[in-house]
Amino acid sequence: MEKIKSNLIEAIKGTYPDAREQDHEGNRLDFYVKKQCVPSILNYIKGEGYIHLSHIAFVDWIEEGEFELIYIVWSPKDKIKIFIRARVDRENPLMPNIESIWRQANTYQREAREMYGIQFEGFEAPNEFVLEDWNEIPPMRRDFDTQAYAEETFFHRPGREDAMDVREAIIERSREEIPDFAKKYSR
Amino acid sequence: MVGSPVLLIAIPLLAAFLIPLIGMIWKESVRLIPGLVLAFMLVSSASMLLYVTNNSTIIETIAGWQAPWGINLVFSPLTGFLATLMIFLGFIVWLFSYRFKRNVDFEPAKKYFIFLMMLVAGAVGIVITGDIFNQFVFIEITSISAYALTAFYTGRNSAEASFKYLLMGSLSSSALLIAIAIIYSQLGTLNMADIADKMYLMPTGYKITALIFFFMGIGIEAEIFPLNGWAPDAYTEAPGPIGAAFAGIVVKAGVYAMIRLVFTLFDIPNSMQFLVVIGLVTLIVAETSAIKQDKLKRMLAYSSIGQMGLVFVAFGIGTAEGVFAALFLMLNHAIIKPLLFLSGSYLVFNSKEKKISEVNGLGKHMPITSLLFALGAFAIVGLPPFSGFWSKLSVLTAAANEGMILIIALVLIVSVVEIVYYFRVVNRIYFFEKSDNVVVQKPRINAMIAMLILGSIILVIGFDPDIVSIYLHKASHDLMNTREYIDNVLSIGQSLTK
């Protein structure tokens, strides 16, 4: 397995010098790449036997002003998962379209478009995916205040006012370092 | 005496020689004179036919030499019928080709009509002559004019077709000469009636050899398989009306010569079976070849050959009914096939290739011509109530009465093939879209009249076949009755020599 991994790293780094790999324990291997390289790398590793696109995950790095897209690809032959990580500018989130490589990418890309507002080049799909009649900013962006929105939009049954915020207490108890930005969102 | 058979040969030949002379004075006359001549001949021939139907056969001797020494002309119900038919077709062809295509100019028209006259004269001669060598001469006249007419559209293909025809024709002539020589050497006579009278004197071997050479010689003219190689090319390359003339005139003359030999001259019973077999083979080969053709006229040519095969089958049945059916077939074929050729030549008028696919969708642009073609197609495949049906029915009835069930089956199966290729064309005419590069040519009025005459005859015979059946019955009776023919011809001579 290690041999396969190192071969793969070598091959990818040979073609894309600015790709950065991060080897994990077990069967996982990460690559940090430029967003332009994503289709060609995916194409390449698909040819190497990584035929299964498990998922495309999205992270909103609001502090860095970037979205991260993680293409998780799996090879049933080598039993290795490869994470291809690419970043895109948050203000103008335009990614290459990989629908031609995996058709199921369509669904993930629709999700990204709706939930994060990430656009894909030449991507055609019906507009609505999960949300109906959504007029706000994409709800999965971290600058969307869901509680405020819910309070404003929906009726609330009185009686929850006395519910205590137990977050501080939990933090106290677990003695865990919580970063500032996370305090607002994690419970 | 209502007229003289000799005029039927002499006048067209004379006209053929006079046309260029008079043409120098008045150019239009090269077109008019043949028409007048043919009209006169038609009237004369028809009146003679009426006469012989009701009275006795007209036999005319040439230059006072009586049969069996001299040449004599026999205008019997059979020969008269065929002669009248040929002259009628000659007239129709003339009417149609009055200013057809290249006939507009003086020089081509002159040649065209000279050879047409000679063709008619030769064909009529073949039919009404009573002398076997004379018949040979007329066959040569017909053939030569046919070669010339085949090559009328000067060009590589026409010349090639004409040459093929010439090649086969020369084979035919030599075979005929050999056959005539054998007969003359054995019997010392050239008069048909006399030959028939004395045939029993001839040794069997000579007889059969002579017959075989006759088959070869006349078979080429009569388009029997496998001697008909010239026919498709000649039909295709000759002008449309000439194709009609071939189908209606030349071939009929050949068939006549053949059956006269088989029925009257020779007394070989197996020759009937031979006719049936050769006719069937011709029919099957020709009709099956026709189905895959892509040129219209070529297809019609094969169909024409096939019909001749059917005629031979009908003659080969050997009964009066069979002969009646065969004559009926010849009549219908002589009406319908010219109609198909004439209308077909307008359907593919402006095309170079004369492809079947070029008739697509013409039904809308030239309705009457297309309708006539369709009528011809319906009639020739034998759909009632058109004339072709009655002749096919007669053939089948005659065959059935002789118990030839297999032959009936074969003929009918072949008819299905015939239906397929004719209907494919008719469908193309009516139900396909016309391609833009096909230029439509409206028929001239004279051509239209010619075609309408033929079309109306088809309908008339179709609805009331009895108006022709009397002549056909007389003619078949005439052919079957060899003794009467011999007596008729020879009795005059005998009575005078006494």
Add this chain to the structure above:
Amino acid sequence: MINDKNSQKIVDILQNWARKHSLFVLAYGTGCGAIEIPPTMTSRYDAERFGIRGAATPRQADVLLITGYLTTKTLKRVIRVYEQMQDPKYVIGFGSCTINGGMYYDSYNTIKVLDKYLPVDVYINGCMPRPESVISGIVKLQSLIAEGKANGAAKYKENLDWYRANQKKIIPNWVMPEYNW
């Protein structure tokens, strides 16, 4: 005689009794509560002994059982299903999500209070309620029916404008046939 008030009352009592004992339930499995319905219906808890029976379509159903949180998207369908049911009809809200949003109280796309949008006859609380509580909720509904108090449908008809306004507030793109009973 037939039309007088007392005989009508008798008919009402009879009909209510029949309605009570023959509840065709359309379980609209919106959330995690859907998994509680099979045990309710099958051998262990056997809701059929109360005459409760699953209905496959709203046309045949008497009771609409909303089993869990409702996203705005689902709410639109639920309203549609409710309006397709034939009178008399009842709604059971199932689980705390329908009551006050439950754990989704701050979600951007689930409604928190069902009875603002549909006339709920009986709420069953719990997260999730077990089959016992489901059955007890249904029995409560039965007793309401027998008393003639389960008149959510009538309320809905009376206050249609109010309900519509609430519904349209969160479903801006309102394309539905008219509800004109």
Add this chain to the structure above:
Amino acid sequence: MEMIYLILVLFLGGAVLTWLLGKISPIIRDILFISSVIIPTVLFFMNVEVGHDVSFQVLGYKLSWGISYLAYLFSYIVLGLGSLASVYAVAAMKGKKNLGFFYSNFILSIMSMMGILLSRDLISFFIFWEIMTWSSYLMVVFRGKDVQKVGIKYFVFSAIGAYAMLMAIVIVNSLTNSLLISDLVSSFGSFSLSMKWLIPLLLLIGFAVKSAMMPLHVWAPGAYSNSPMAFTSMFSGALSKMGVYGMIIVMVSLVSYIPNGFWLKETIAWLGGITAVGGTLWAVAQDDAKKLLAYSSVAQLGYIIVGIGIGTPLAMLSALFMAVMHAIFKGNLFLVVGAIERQTGTSNLTEVSGLIRKMPWTFISALFSIIALAGIPPLGGFVGKWMLYESLIGSNHYLLVIVVFFSSTAAFLYSYKFLFGFFLGQEEKEWSHIKEAPAMMVVPMMILAVATFVLGTFPGLVLNPIDNGLQELGFASTQGRYWEMSALFNEWGNQVMLQPLVYAIIAVFLFFAAFLTIKGFKHTRYVTTKDISSSGEVPKEHENLTFSQNFFQPFLRAVEPFMKRRIDTYYSGIGNGLEAIFDFTRRIYTGNGQTYALYAVIFIVVLLMFKNALFGL
């Protein structure tokens, strides 16, 4: 002038005049068309009597025209359906091109069918048969679609059949020296054994082609669906019955006298059964209504052939009754398809849907016809089916009854597909502009629909003339034994009393219709077909939720083994093989003069070599 001549001349003259004068103005053309169908029809029914023959000579053959009881029965079909279809055609074909041609062909085919029925001799029978063939052929290719394939296929099969018939005719002529049908029948017993087999077989081939019997049916689906619907109504309703007519005469008058002829009858009956099953299965698989009805026609004709093949009086009754019924309901159904195609522009069941509220009258007539087709009481189709089953059981054809029943049950599938595809299902915006067909089209359809009902209650109306025809063929009278005006009996005397049943059906229906209507009338509401319980989803205007693709897929999967082999492919294989052979014969003519000369030389050499064998004395 003899009335028979006058009728035929009127038809023929009408055909010619309609074509020629039709060029002047459409109104004249339409009037001429309708009158030249209706006037001879009226004259026929008023003046022509059974048993009055006229005869004349053509070409030495004695031809004779007149009408028999059996033919009179079929003339009801031809002229009745013909008049209705012609009225329909005027409205349906309005604005189409080449109408003069269409109309005159229409008249010609009616004329030819009447001619067939009037012929008392084989030659005029054949002549009219061929006129019928080519006039219907011209109708098949009228729209210019699939001409070379469908049209030629139709004509080739017809020609094969017709020529088989012609062969039989000339053989009969040679044997009996007469072409009268009566002479054939009377002298058939004296024929030799081989002729006794050959002649009926050849005739049957001819008739089997027209009545689309397996394996000669392959032309039918294409031809039926390709001609204009106004004519297909005649084509399937009346024209195919000419095959049935001929087949009845042959089976009863000839085949019965063949020693061991029952084998032929059994074979015909089984072929009919197989035809019924095959036609039904293929009809189920069709998506185009015309094709569906075409295959269904094949199947229905299969039942009729079964009846004819069995040949007992009850079976003949059923065959003839079904022939009449088939003319009525299938004629009507084709008219319905024509109306729908005219209004919507398509006849594809997967495209059109929900026309019931747009074209209610068309729907009602289609409903009646479909119920009759499926053989469900109380409409007329049931009577024929019932008699068929009873005759099959009564004559010990137990397996055949299963085969027929299977086909008849499977017919429900395509019946429903037809109704559902056009009229039921979602009402689409695409078809919201559709209007009911004009009255001239609806009235003939409704008349036919009412006829199915009347004949279902009082089958005696048709069974009476059938009985006359059967007596003419030599059967004993069946009235009172197998049927009364409104009752049916089988061989064992069991009965179906139609009248009380029909009244009971109507009474129950009315009662519950009233119950459903009155109960909660105020609270019963009509909702559109978009308002359906599809998981709470509201279908959008343009969304078509109608289920019409692969409609009977599970069923077709179950019967797949039966449908793997198609006779059609065998025929086209034969056709292609023949064309290849023909291509070979074409190559004999090489176009090379030397080859031809060589042929000539070979010819003479061979003849000379074998001269003694050939011509030896």
Add this chain to the structure above:
Amino acid sequence: MELILNILGAIATIVLAFTVGMSYGGIVRKITARVHNRMGPPWYQNFIDAFKLAGKTTAINHGIMQHFGPAFIMVSSIVSLMIVPVLNGGGWFENLNFGGDLIFLLYIMVFGPLGMALGAGQTGNPNSAIGITRGLSQMVGFEIPWVMALVALMVQFDTTSIVDIMRIQNESGTWMMFSSPFAFIAAVMAMLGMFRYSPFDIVGAPTELASGPVSENGGKYLLTMMSSGSIFAFVKLTLYVDLFMGGADNLIILVLKTFALYMIPVLYGIVSPRYRTEQSIRFFWGWPTFFGLLAILYAVFV
């Protein structure tokens, strides 16, 4: 007078059929529940359901065919009830027997499905149409062995009349299920499909098709269909009893016999999963048809 009596008798028959059919429905639910180790509803649950459906105050339809569809179904079940003799030897409930025969019965029995199909078709609900296609396909499946069994009976006794068959059984003293056993087997196997209990209930599979053909029907429409179904169940059972079990001399015997017969599809259904349409068609064209053939051969040669 006689007519009025007849009509009254007919109404009595209908009421009887309705009662018995409904009770059977309830009892089947009870039995199913007991097999599932449940209490189950009371046996009269179906009457409550019917009464409740009658009490539904609103109803919708999608057009005239859906409105009259239940009436068509009722026609089918009531007219076939009129034809099937309820008891031996005439007397009670004579109705229309015998104005029709077995073949008429076969055909009038499909009148209902057709009306159902039309009504369901007009709703525009794709589930209904799918259910209908499945139902019709399955009908083609089970009609074959069923007709074979009937043909065997008709052949064996030279009659198509149910009354005659009953009379013959009474005269000979043996039931048809013993004297022509193969026909009985084929008929019973066909009956499995006829009652549409599982494994042949794909037609209205609730979770898959949302109850299929009836998915748009509620209130009075569902009531009519349900009553019709109950009557029809009674008709079928009575027919089987008449044909194979010698009929019944009085109502109690009738109820016993029909109930015993009814248990066959019910019990088979309770323990069976569901067939797909083509599987069920193949099932019916397998062993049942084989037994049907045997029955015909038996009838012809024995």
